[in-house]
Amino acid sequence: MENRSPYIVNAPSISIIMLKVLLALIPGIILYVYVFGLGVIINILLASITVVLTESAILTIRKLPIKPFILDGSGLVAAWLLALSIPSIAPWWIIVLGTILCIIFGKHLYGGLGYNLFNPAMVGYAILLISFPSIMTHWQTPSNLMIVDASWLDQIKVIFNSNLLSKKTLDAMTSATPLDYIKTQLSLNQPLAMIQHDKIFGFVSGRGLELINLGYLAGGLYMLKEKIISWHLPVAFLTTLFFSAWLFNFFAPDTFASPLFHVMSGGSILCAFFIITDPVSGPTTPRGKIYFGTAIALLVLIIRLFGGYPEGIAFAVLLLNICVPLIDSLTQPRIFGHR
Amino acid sequence: MQLNNFFKFNGGVQPEENKTLSTGLPIARLPIPKKLILPLRQHVGQVAKLKVKPGDQVLKGQMIAEADGSVSAAIHAPTSGKVIKISQEIIPHPSGLPDFCITIEPDFKDTWIEKKPILWKKIDRTQLIEAFIKSGIVGLGGAVFPAHMKLRIRQTQPISTLVINAAECEPFITCDDILMRERADEIIQGALITQTILGAKKCVVGIENNKIEAYEALKKAAQETSIEIRVVPTLYPSGDAKRLIYLLMGIETPNDKRSTDLGIQVFNVATVAAIYRYLELGEPSISRIVTITGAVKTPQNFEVLFGTPLSDLIDAAGGSLTKQKKFIMGGPMMGFDLPSIDVPVTKAMNCVIESSPELFPAPKPVMPCIRCARCADACPVNLQPQELYWFSKSSQLEKAREYNLFDCIECGCCSYVCPSNIPLVQFYRYAKSEIIAQDKSKEAANTARERNEFRLARIEREKKERAERHAQKALGAQDKEGQDEKKSTIAAAMERVKQNQQENIKN
Numbered sequence: 001m002e003n004r005s006p007y008i009v010n011a012p013s014i015s016i017i018m019l020k021v022l023l024a025l026i027p028g029i030i031l032y033v034y035v036f037g038l039g040v041i042i043n044i045l046l047a048s049i050t051v052v053l054t055e056s057a058i059l060t061i062r063k064l065p066i067k068p069f070i071l072d073g074s075g076l077v078a079a080w081l082l083a084l085s086i087p088s089i090a091p092w093w094i095i096v097l098g099t100i101l102c103i104i105f106g107k108h109l110y111g112g113l114g115y116n117l118f119n120p121a122m123v124g125y126a127i128l129l130i131s132f133p134s135i136m137t138h139w140q141t142p143s144n145l146m147i148v149d150a151s152w153l154d155q156i157k158v159i160f161n162s163n164l165l166s167k168k169t170l171d172a173m174t175s176a177t178p179l180d181y182i183k184t185q186l187s188l189n190q191p192l193a194m195i196q197h198d199k200i201f202g203f204v205s206g207r208g209l210e211l212i213n214l215g216y217l218a219g220g221l222y223m224l225k226e227k228i229i230s231w232h233l234p235v236a237f238l239t240t241l242f243f244s245a246w247l248f249n250f251f252a253p254d255t256f257a258s259p260l261f262h263v264m265s266g267g268s269i270l271c272a273f274f275i276i277t278d279p280v281s282g283p284t285t286p287r288g289k290i291y292f293g294t295a296i297a298l299l300v301l302i303i304r305l306f307g308g309y310p311e312g313i314a315f316a317v318l319l320l321n322i323c324v325p326l327i328d329s330l331t332q333p334r335i336f337g338h339r
Numbered sequence: 340m341q342l343n344n345f346f347k348f349n350g351g352v353q354p355e356e357n358k359t360l361s362t363g364l365p366i367a368r369l370p371i372p373k374k375l376i377l378p379l380r381q382h383v384g385q386v387a388k389l390k391v392k393p394g395d396q397v398l399k400g401q402m403i404a405e406a407d408g409s410v411s412a413a414i415h416a417p418t419s420g421k422v423i424k425i426s427q428e429i430i431p432h433p434s435g436l437p438d439f440c441i442t443i444e445p446d447f448k449d450t451w452i453e454k455k456p457i458l459w460k461k462i463d464r465t466q467l468i469e470a471f472i473k474s475g476i477v478g479l480g481g482a483v484f485p486a487h488m489k490l491r492i493r494q495t496q497p498i499s500t501l502v503i504n505a506a507e508c509e510p511f512i513t514c515d516d517i518l519m520r521e522r523a524d525e526i527i528q529g530a531l532i533t534q535t536i537l538g539a540k541k542c543v544v545g546i547e548n549n550k551i552e553a554y555e556a557l558k559k560a561a562q563e564t565s566i567e568i569r570v571v572p573t574l575y576p577s578g579d580a581k582r583l584i585y586l587l588m589g590i591e592t593p594n595d596k597r598s599t600d601l602g603i604q605v606f607n608v609a610t611v612a613a614i615y616r617y618l619e620l621g622e623p624s625i626s627r628i629v630t631i632t633g634a635v636k637t638p639q640n641f642e643v644l645f646g647t648p649l650s651d652l653i654d655a656a657g658g659s660l661t662k663q664k665k666f667i668m669g670g671p672m673m674g675f676d677l678p679s680i681d682v683p684v685t686k687a688m689n690c691v692i693e694s695s696p697e698l699f700p701a702p703k704p705v706m707p708c709i710r711c712a713r714c715a716d717a718c719p720v721n722l723q724p725q726e727l728y729w730f731s732k733s734s735q736l737e738k739a740r741e742y743n744l745f746d747c748i749e750c751g752c753c754s755y756v757c758p759s760n761i762p763l764v765q766f767y768r769y770a771k772s773e774i775i776a777q778d779k780s781k782e783a784a785n786t787a788r789e790r791n792e793f794r795l796a797r798i799e800r801e802k803k804e805r806a807e808r809h810a811q812k813a814l815g816a817q818d819k820e821g822q823d824e825k826k827s828t829i830a831a832a833m834e835r836v837k838q839n840q841q842e843n844i845k846n
Binding site for chain 1: 348349352354355433510581585591592593594596667669671672673674675676694698699702703704706707708709710711712713715716719720721722723725726742743746751754755756757758759760762764765768
C-alpha cells in the first residue's frame with residue numbers, strides 16, 4: 001500500500017515558468033531592435049538553435065531523455081540571456097561558441113538542470129569576455145546616432161562576414177558603451193560633466209540603452225506579478241546599487257556618475273530581474289536572497305568604478321554563486337515554534 | 340461572515356475545496372449492516388483488551404474491549420448481536436496490514452444496554468476520568484488520541500483556554516461542517532461541558548470562513564454562552580492544532596512542547612459532541628459522521644456505526660462510478676489509499692473519497708529540483724523543504740535532522756506547489772523512518788554493548804571470586820594440615836601415655 005498524498009497539485013511546470021521568463025524578455029528585445037536594429041534577433045536565433053542542438057547532443061551522450069529536458073526551456077533562457085549580453089554586431093561564431101560553452105561548462109558538466117553551481121549565461125559570458133575582450137567590448141551604435149546610414153542588411157553582414165562592409169560603415173556601426181566611455185575618458189583626466197555631454201548619453205544613462213532597460217524593467221515587474229521571482233533579489237540589488245553609487249556621487253560628483261546612471265546602465269536591470277534570479281545557482285532563503293543581491297550590487301559597482309572592466313556583472317554573479325551554499329546555511333529562517 | 344483578526348502563519352495553500360459535493364444532503368443514517376468488524380486498535384496507544392469471546396451475546400453500547408493502561412481506549416458494541424469471531428482482518432491503515440478485530444453479527448433488534456448518563460457535575464474528577472476511560476471517546480478529527488488523557492488536569496499547568504477545532508481545512512471533507520449545521524447544540528453543550536471539566540476560563544471555536552451555514556448554526560447555539568466563535572481564513576492547514584492556535588491567538592507552540600504546556604487544549608467539534616452524548620445521554624462512542632464523496636453516485640454524509648464495512652457505505656452512496664474502485668481515506672492532502680473496500684469504518688475515518696483519474700490525475704514525471712523555493716514559501720512550519728529533500732535523497736540523515744525534519748507535519752503543501760512534481764512528503768517520511776530505525780538500532784547496539792560490558796565484568800568478577808575462593812580453600816587446607824599435625828602429635832602423646840600406663844599396669 002502506498003501513501004502518495006497529496007493527491008492534488010497546483011503548480012506551473014518548469015516549462016511554463018521558463019516560458020514566462022522568455023515572455024518577460026520580449027519588451028526589452030523589441031526596444032533593443034528599435035534602438036539597435038535587427039542584429040540581436042539574429043543572435044537570439046543563433047543562440048536558440050545552438051542550445052537545442054548542443055543540449056540534444058549532450059543529453060544523448062548522458063543517456064537522458066531529450067524531450068523533457070529540451071522542453072523545460074531552461075536552456076533557452078540561458079541562451080537568450082547570453083545573446084542579450086553580448087554586442088549584437090559580434091560575429092556569428094561568438095554567440096554560437098558562447099552558447100556551446102555556457103551549456104556544456106555552465107550546465108551539463110555539473111549535472112544539467114537543477115545542478116549547476118554557476119549561472120550558465122554568466123559562465124558563457126565570462127569565458128567570451130576573457131577570450132575575446134576586443135569583440136566583447138565593441139558595441140553597436142544606436143541607429144539614430146549613426147553618421148553613415150547602415151541598412152538592416154548591413155547588420156546581418158557584420159554578423160556573418162564583416163569583410164563585406166566598408167571600413168567606414170564598420171566604424172560607424174561600433175561605439176563604446178557609456179560605462180566604457182566614462183572609464184576611458186576619466187583615465188584621460190576629463191571631468192565627468194564634460195564626458196557626459198557626449199552624444200551617446202541620454203537622459204540618465206546611455207541613449208537608447210535606458211529605453212531597453214525600461215523594457216527589461218517592465219518584464220521584471222511582470223515576473224514579480226506572476227510570482228516567477230521574489231522581490232528580495234531585485235530590490236536588494238537595485239537599492240544597494242543605487243545607494244552605494246549615491247554615496248560615491250555625493251562625495252565626488254566629478255568622478256562618479258549619478259546613482260540613477262548606474263541603475264539604468266549596462267546590464268543592471270537585466271541582472272536584477274533576470275540574471276541573479278536564476279533559482280538554481282542562487283540562494284533560497286529570503287534573507288539569503290537579500291545578502292546575495294546586496295553583495296552582487298556592491299561588487300558590480302566596485303568593478304565598474306575601480307576594476308579593469310567597464311561592467312562587472314558576470315564576475316560579481318559568478319563570485320557570489322560560489323558563496324551560495326554558505327549564504328543558505330547561515331540564513332536559515334526561524335522555524336515555527338523555535339526560538 | 341466577517342473574518343476576525345487572525346495571525347497568519349507562513350505559507351499554507353488554498354486547494355480547490357470540493358466541499359459542496361457532499362453538503363447537498365442532510366446526514367443520513369446507514370442501516371445496520373450484516374456484520375460489524377471492530378479493530379481492537381482504533382486509537383493511539385495500547386491495543387484494547389478483549390472482554391468478550393466468540394459466541395457471546397452483546398447489547399448495543401456494551402463494552403467489548405477495555406482500555407489497557409492509560410493511553411488506550413475502550414471499544415463498544417455498536418449494535419446488539421452475537422460475537423462470531425475474533426480474528427485478523429484487513430484494517431484501514433496505510434500499512435495495509437491485518438490486525439485483530441472482533442466480528443459481530445447483528446440481531447437487528449438494536450437493543451441498548453441500560454444507558455447511564457453521568458452526573459458529571461456531582462462526581463469528583465478521579466471518578467469522572469475513570470468514567471471517561473470507559474467512554475471509548477477518542478479525538479475524532481483524525482488524531483484518535485484518547486479523550487480521557489486530554490481531560491486530565493496537571494497541577495503544574497492548568498488549562499486556561501479550550502480551543503474547539505472547527506476548521507476542517509482539507510478539501511472534500513465535510514463531516515464536521517454538516518455536524519455543525521445539524522447538531523450545533525450538541526457541540527456547544529459538549530464544549531461547555533469540556534470547558535467546565537478542564538476548568539478553562541475561555542472557550543474559542545475556530546472555523547474557516549468557507550462554512551457559512553455551520554458558522555450561523557454555531558453562532559445561534561452559542562448565543563447565550565461565553566463561547567467565542569472566531570472565523571479564520573480558508574487556508575490549508577489551518578486545522579492543524581498548532582496552526583489553529585497561532586491563527587486564533589498568535590501563540591507559537593514551542594517545537595518541544597505541547598499546547599497544554601501553555602494552558603491550551605484543543606478538541607475537535609465531533610469529539611465534544613461525543614463527550615456531550617456520553618455524559619448527558621449515556622451513549623458511548625459507537626458511531627461517527629463519515630463523508631463519502633468523490634466519484635460515488637451521491638456524495639453525502641452518513642452517520643455510520645463503527646465496524647461497518649466500507650462497501651456498505653459505498654452502496655449507500657449510490658455505488659461507485661469508476662472501474663478502478665480506488666478509495667482514499669481522509670482528504671486529498673494527507674489521506675492514503677485504502678487497501679480494500681472490505682475494511683471497516685473506524686473512529687479515525689472522517690472521509691472516504693472515491694478516486695478517479697479526473698479528480699486525482701496520475702503524478703506527472705518528476706523533474707530535477709530547480710531550487711525555486713516555492714515549497715519553502717508554502718511551508719506552514721517555515722522549514723526549507725528543498726534542503727530537506729536534498730538531505731533525504733542523499734541519505735544525509737543527520738543533516739536532515741539538523742534542518743529540523745522532525746518538525747515537518749507532512750501536510751503536503753510543499754508537494755502541492757512543486758513545479759518539478761517531486762513527491763517531497765514521501766522523501767520526508769522515508770528519511771524520518773530511516774532516522775528512527777537508525778536511532779533504534781543505535782540504542783539496541785548501545786544496550787548490547789552495555790550488556791556485553793556487564794557480562795565481561797561479571798565474568799571477571801566471578802573469576803576473581805573463584806580465585807579468592809580457591810585461595811581461601813588453599814589456606815583452609817593448610818590450616819587443616821596444621822590441625823592434623825597437632826592432632827597426630829596429641830594422638831601420639833596419648834598413645835605414649837597409654838603405652839606407659841599399660842606398661843605401668845604390667846609392672
